[in-house]
Amino acid sequence: MDWGQPYKSDGALWSKKVANRFLLCCLLDYQIPSLQAWANGERLVISILGDPDDIWREITSVPEHEWKSKRGEYRLHRFPVAHDRLWRIGRRVCDAFEGDARRIWDGRDPVTTLEVLWGIGAGDQISRMIVGALRDCGQIKGLASDVKGDVYVRRVLGRALLGAPTDAETAVALARQLHPADPWLLDGPLWVVGQGFCKTIPKCPACELAAYCIHALASSAELPKGLSTG
Numbered sequence: 495m496d497w498g499q500p501y502k503s504d505g506a507l508w509s510k511k512v513a514n515r516f517l518l519c520c521l522l523d524y525q526i527p528s529l530q531a532w533a534n535g536e537r538l539v540i541s542i543l544g545d546p547d548d549i550w551r552e553i554t555s556v557p558e559h560e561w562k563s564k565r566g567e568y569r570l571h572r573f574p575v576a577h578d579r580l581w582r583i584g585r586r587v588c589d590a591f592e593g594d595a596r597r598i599w600d601g602r603d604p605v606t607t608l609e610v611l612w613g614i615g616a617g618d619q620i621s622r623m624i625v626g627a628l629r630d631c632g633q634i635k636g637l638a639s640d641v642k643g644d645v646y647v648r649r650v651l652g653r654a655l656l657g658a659p660t661d662a663e664t665a666v667a668l669a670r671q672l673h674p675a676d677p678w679l680l681d682g683p684l685w686v687v688g689q690g691f692c693k694t695i696p697k698c699p700a701c702e703l704a705a706y707c708i709h710a711l712a713s714s715a716e717l718p719k720g721l722s723t724g
């Protein structure tokens with residue numbers, strides 16, 4: 495999967511600036527649309543803080559209460575905790591990794607990297623996405639990793655295989671069953687289906703999974719002839 499500029503996927507190792515920016519955007523990527531999360535992260539780094547050499551030291555250069563007071567001004571996320579935790583995680587990155595996100599994953603395999611990310615408080619599903627993205631971009635090597643059990647993956651796998659959206663843990667387990675060799679390879683296609691078709695009200699007639707999807711098949715069977723789900 496292509497993560498766009500400046501997160502090149504040619505295997506060249508990222509600079510500290512790029513790695514820190516990547517981690518920050520990932521940390522905002524939950525419970526709001528992904529594109530908005532990444533745009534907000536880029537806006538914070540580039541426009542608000544002026545693309546500093548060390549984003550985590552910049553963020554934690556003010557006391558935590560002062561960072562929290564910037565929530566309304568910066569408008570990074572709809573949940574206050576998402577804004578607040580950037581300071582706390584930034585503090586951990588400074589203390590344990592010298593302010594350099596690359597030290598979280600350099601020389602580590604996907605499983606160990608996942609554990610380190612959990613340890614700094616990145617959260618279960620975000621950590622899985624970070625590991626998968628790092629593999630996509632050639633920053634870590636490893637044979638397999640899990641999907642991120644976000645709203646898109648929970649909806650698509652839940653509806654397609656169980657008939658209704660499911661929880662993150664079940665979605666991760668379903669992806670493992672579908673593609674045990676490397677569940678992460680399903681993450682991109684599931685995101686595309688989730689973003690484009692499997693919305694709150696799914697657009698089943700336009701979805702390529704409709705012929706195999708329990709939810710779509712059950713919905714069309716319930717409708718009178720001549721009508722379709724939509």
Ligand code: SF4
Pocket residue numbers: 649650653654687691692693696697698699701702703704705707708709710
């Ligand atoms: S067919 Fe409908 S319910 Fe099934 S995955 Fe596609 S959009 Fe979602």
